[in-house]
Amino acid sequence: MNERWRFQIGRLTAGLPPARGLLPLLLALALWQAFGPRHSPYAPPPSAWWDSVRTMLQNGKLMPALASTLVTFALAMVIATIVGGALGLLIGRSRTARRALGPLLEFCRGLPPPVIVPVAVLLLGYAESLKLLVVAWVAIWPILLNTASAASLLDELMLDIARTFRLDRLTTLRKIILPAVVPDFLLGLRVAVPLGIIITLLVEMLTSLPGIGSLIVISQRQFRSADVYGLLVVVGLMGFVINSLFAMAEQLLLRRWPPRAQEMR
Amino acid sequence: MPALKFNLPGTLTILAVVGLWEFAVRSGAVAFDYLPPPSAVFVAWGGLLLSGEMLMQTVHTLRAVLIGWVLASAIGIGLGLLLGFSAWARRYLLASLELLRPLPAVAFLPLALLLFNFSLTTELVLIVYASIWPVLINTMGGVMSVGTQLYDVGRTLRLSRARTLIKVILPAAAPAIVVGCRLSLGLTLVMAIIAEMLANPHGLGYAVVSELQAMQPQRMFAYVFFIGLLAIALNGALIGASRWFLRDHAVSSHE
Numbered sequence: 001m002n003e004r005w006r007f008q009i010g011r012l013t014a015g016l017p018p019a020r021g022l023l024p025l026l027l028a029l030a031l032w033q034a035f036g037p038r039h040s041p042y043a044p045p046p047s048a049w050w051d052s053v054r055t056m057l058q059n060g061k062l063m064p065a066l067a068s069t070l071v072t073f074a075l076a077m078v079i080a081t082i083v084g085g086a087l088g089l090l091i092g093r094s095r096t097a098r099r100a101l102g103p104l105l106e107f108c109r110g111l112p113p114p115v116i117v118p119v120a121v122l123l124l125g126y127a128e129s130l131k132l133l134v135v136a137w138v139a140i141w142p143i144l145l146n147t148a149s150a151a152s153l154l155d156e157l158m159l160d161i162a163r164t165f166r167l168d169r170l171t172t173l174r175k176i177i178l179p180a181v182v183p184d185f186l187l188g189l190r191v192a193v194p195l196g197i198i199i200t201l202l203v204e205m206l207t208s209l210p211g212i213g214s215l216i217v218i219s220q221r222q223f224r225s226a227d228v229y230g231l232l233v234v235v236g237l238m239g240f241v242i243n244s245l246f247a248m249a250e251q252l253l254l255r256r257w258p259p260r261a262q263e264m265r
Numbered sequence: 266m267p268a269l270k271f272n273l274p275g276t277l278t279i280l281a282v283v284g285l286w287e288f289a290v291r292s293g294a295v296a297f298d299y300l301p302p303p304s305a306v307f308v309a310w311g312g313l314l315l316s317g318e319m320l321m322q323t324v325h326t327l328r329a330v331l332i333g334w335v336l337a338s339a340i341g342i343g344l345g346l347l348l349g350f351s352a353w354a355r356r357y358l359l360a361s362l363e364l365l366r367p368l369p370a371v372a373f374l375p376l377a378l379l380l381f382n383f384s385l386t387t388e389l390v391l392i393v394y395a396s397i398w399p400v401l402i403n404t405m406g407g408v409m410s411v412g413t414q415l416y417d418v419g420r421t422l423r424l425s426r427a428r429t430l431i432k433v434i435l436p437a438a439a440p441a442i443v444v445g446c447r448l449s450l451g452l453t454l455v456m457a458i459i460a461e462m463l464a465n466p467h468g469l470g471y472a473v474v475s476e477l478q479a480m481q482p483q484r485m486f487a488y489v490f491f492i493g494l495l496a497i498a499l500n501g502a503l504i505g506a507s508r509w510f511l512r513d514h515a516v517s518s519h520e
Contacts, residue, residue, distance in 0.1 A: 018356050018359075019355055019360055020356055020357055020360070020361065021355070021356060021358055021359045021360025021361055021362075021363075021366065022360045022361055022406065023357060023361075024357065024361045025357060025360075025361035025364060025365075026476050030490075042379065042380055050338065084461060094436075099272060099273070099274045099275055100274035100275055100277070100278045101274050101277070102272065103275035103276065103279060104271060104275070104278055104279055105520045106280065106497070107279075107493055107497065109494060110497045110500065111489075111493040112454055112455045112458050112492055112493070112496050112498045113455065114455060114458045114462060114470065115458060115470075115488075115489045115492050116460075118288070118462075118473050118474055118477040118485060118489070119485075119486070121477060122477055122482055122485065123300060124298075134396060141411065172472075178378055194367065194369070197369050198370065198371050200368045201369055201371050201372055202371045205371065205374070205375075205463060206462060206463065213301070213372075213401070216372060216375045217375055217463075219375070220375035220378055220379050225379055228375050230375070230378055231372075232368070232372050232373070232474050233375060235269055235368070235369055235372040236364075236367070236368040236369075236372070239368060239369055240364075240367055243367055254480045261288060
């Protein structure tokens with residue numbers, strides 16, 4: 001039992017750099033705590049960050065904001081995954097659609113995400129749905145374009161095989177198309193996830209719609225620096241957890257549909 | 266790499282979208298109050314170009330982008346070389362950096378505002394923090410993937426460690442470093458715009474937000490489209506530049 005656990009933990013941490021590398025960061029924080037000014041308006045010591053996070057937990061400011069940010073992010077990712085994946089498949093399978101929509105899609109992807117926010121504010125006003133739409137809009141493009149490019153490179157031979165075996169459409173999708181597309185789709189998702197986190201925070205900062213992003217900005221405007229530092233750590237942990245969960249999901253999906261190194265060509 | 270061919274259906278699609286938009290607004294078919302027709306956006310664009318306003322904002326943003334990019338590349342390449350070259354540095358530094366790397370850069374903006382107020386410094390801090398990572402990771406990876414034979418070449422020629430680094434390792438790692446610098450340029454523009462929207466009232470990002478607040482949607486859209494084109498142009502220029510820069514590497518790197 002012990003052996004097995006050690007093996008599992010070893011497998012999980014195999015890709016990580018040695019933990020000794022955390023020493024400089026810990027040392028810096030410890031020195032900050034020990035020698036930093038007690039009540040600095042700019043650089044409060046780490047213990048003050050901890051206190052202010054605890055206060056925000058107790059007075060019920062942190063949890064609703066965190067929940068709002070997470071729900072927006074999660075829903076937007078679901079929308080982006082479904083819409084981006086489906087449109088990507090459709091566009092990738094048609095040469096005409098690819099050529100006709102290519103420049104437009106490239107422009108949409110190339111447009112720096114922050115400028116979408118004012119456009120959305122103009123058209124939708126400061127509505128709660130604005131957050132969701134902006135994040136989904138930004139997260140769709142990497143998923144869509146990666147899926148489309150993978151779908152366009154599908155092996156025609158494999159499709160012929162499907163036809164020869166008289167597989168119905170659903171089986172063809174499941175057995176032939178998905179395995180070929182999933183690795184690239186995941187690559188797009190890997191770009192979209194951190195981007196989605198950043199844009200969720202940004203929209204909240206720009207529009208003051210409730211969430212962690214606006215909470216940080218409000219704390220900064222009121223010069224509550226310990227809150228700002230504390231929330232920065234919270235955001236970091238949030239990003240870390242989301243990215244780790246995604247990496248695990250990716251591993252599971254890749255085990256189910258491993259990327260094939262052009263074996264048929 | 267296929268040559269840039271004129272894509273007729275693609276151009277037609279864009280024209281059709283613009284035409285449809287114009288028609289939808291003119292005929293009153295869409296319900297948005299503040300959606301200007303493309304023709305009005307075009308006229309506003311011309312006005313902004315003629316008055317020199319757009320040029321001024323562009324100059325500010327591009328200056329911040331360039332300064333931030335050079336700083337981020339220098340720090341990223343420096344740290345990346347150190348980490349790629351020395352296993353000791355990796356052991357005692359990498360985990361700290363890996364903990365900082367996934368921190369969403371926008372979350373640093375309020376902190377930078379707190380420390381440096383509304384200023385170019387705040388903008389640059391955000392740009393540099395966000396743009397270091399692609400350069401750092403690619404440089405480290407590039408240096409680490411240099412084969413041991415090349416180190417042996419350096420030893421055979423009795424080069425000092427520093428000269429081995431400059432003459433042998435750097436050229437071998439150059440393609441990876443250039444890719445990292447290219448990725449980070451795209452980021453610098455995005456970060457500059459974010460910083461200008463929230464923390465430094467100058468430049469293109471500020472222009473978009475202030476036209477929104479001034480209820481000048483046609484001018485806002487002109488800025489939005491201009492920023493999109495600028496992003497594409499910057500990326501295109503950099504792809505061209507990196508291909509020129511790496512022209513001797515065509516054989517060694519399998520691109």
